[in-house]
Amino acid sequence: xxxxxxxxxxxxxxxxxxxxxxxxxxxxxxxxxxxxxxxxxxxxxxxxxxxxxxxxxxxxxxxxxxxxxxxxxxxxxxxxxxxxxxxxxxxxxxxxxxxxxxxxxxxxxxxxxx
Amino acid sequence: xxxxxxxxxxxxxxxxxxxxxxxxxxxxxxxxxxxxxxxxxxxxxxxxxxxxxxxxxxxxxxxxxxxxxxxxxxxxxxxxxxxxxxxxxxxxxxxxxxxxxxxxxxxxxxx
Numbered sequence: 369x370x371x372x373x374x375x376x377x378x379x380x381x382x383x384x385x386x387x388x389x390x391x392x393x394x395x396x397x398x399x400x401x402x403x404x405x406x407x408x409x410x411x412x413x414x415x416x417x418x419x420x421x422x423x424x425x426x427x428x429x430x431x432x433x434x435x436x437x438x439x440x441x442x443x444x445x446x447x448x449x450x451x452x453x454x455x456x457x458x459x460x461x462x463x464x465x466x467x468x469x470x471x472x473x474x475x476x477x478x479x480x481x482x
Numbered sequence: 483x484x485x486x487x488x489x490x491x492x493x494x495x496x497x498x499x500x501x502x503x504x505x506x507x508x509x510x511x512x513x514x515x516x517x518x519x520x521x522x523x524x525x526x527x528x529x530x531x532x533x534x535x536x537x538x539x540x541x542x543x544x545x546x547x548x549x550x551x552x553x554x555x556x557x558x559x560x561x562x563x564x565x566x567x568x569x570x571x572x573x574x575x576x577x578x579x580x581x582x583x584x585x586x587x588x589x590x591x592x593x
Contacts (some may be wrong), residue, residue, distance in 0.1 A: 372524075403584075410486070410573050411525065412583030418580075455526050465580040467513055469538060472524030 371396050374457055374473030389455060389476040390441040390466030399466050400433050400440040404413055405454045405475070414455075415442070418465055449480050484508060486585035488574050494591045495564055502560045514557050515582060518542065525539030529581055531557060543591045551554040564592045 374391045381387055391400070399418055403411035415426050417433035417440060424431055430443045440459075442445040446452055462468035487506045495501050507514045513532050516547070529539045537578035543549075546564075551557040553573035561568055569592045575582040 374524075408586070408589075410575075410586050413581055416581060458524070466582055467577045467580055469515065469527040469540075470517075470525070470582065471531060472526070474522070474524050478545070 370402075372457055372459055372471055372473035374476055376476055377474070378477040378479070379450060380479045380481060383447060383449060385447055387444040387447055387451070388441060391457030391459075391473050392439040393459060393471075394438070395461065396437040397438065397461055397471075399459075399460040400431070401458040401466060401470065401474075402431050402440070402442045403428075403458060404454045405456060407453075411456055416466055447478075447480050451482055452478060452480050454478070457470060486574055486576050486583055488519060488585040488588050490550075490588055492589050492591075494593065496593050497564060497566060499564055500560065501564060502558055502591065503512060503572055503590075504556060504558050504578075505574030506556045507574070508578075509581055510581050511578045511583075512554070513574035513577045514551055515555045515575040515577075516557070516559050516576065517573040519573055519587070520569075525573055527557075561590075564590075566592050 374383045402414045405411045415431040420434045420437050422433040428445045457473045458470040460468045489504045515530040516528040519525040521536045529549050531551040546562045571587040571589050573587045575584045
């Protein structure tokens with residue numbers, strides 16, 4: 369099936385550092401989403417992007433919808449210990465924004481060293 | 483708490499047994515989704531409903547799997563004759579407009 373290529377697979381960073389991760393696809397997606405998942409829990413939405421070129425922030429998080437509609441990135445500034453978790457990108461191909469079936473990447477596991 | 487709830491949170495079963503999971507979406511959300519997540523992977527879409535109508539099923543949903551949403555509110559996912567390869571986290575999500583909100587998942591272990 370379709371896949372989103374997410375990188376890096378894992379990151380170990382010092383508290384206070386900035387983090388950058390990205391997601392690419394060979395197919396066009398009309399919606400890009402970024403979720404965070406803690407162990408034993410379901411994914412929680414961080415940022416939603418609905419328009420090519422869109423740049424959106426949510427606190428220390430910033431994400432962009434690539435102009436080609438085939439990629440997206442997520443930046444976290446000044447990381448803190450509670451940023452630890454697995455970050456997933458997800459895309460929806462069908463028009464209709466985020467309410468159609470999502471395709472997920474394999475995740476980026478973030479570890480923060482205090 | 484008015485989020486998506488799933489029951490049970492954990493299920494251990496023996497190969498060949500049938501299991502059923504329940505999902506209660508956020509009230510008034512008309513779309514409900516089932517995803518499966520195996521270790522080290524992202525969630526993979528299984529099926530989804532708009533109200534009581536099942537709109538789409540992925541190829542991952544073999545004939546041993548069946549999902550229902552009889553009154554357009556809660557949904558059940560049944561797996562018949564479970565296999566070890568069915569071991570995974572089964573996630574439910576719901577939406578009214580643009581955002582899919584996920585439940586905590588049901589972790590299935592097939593021995």
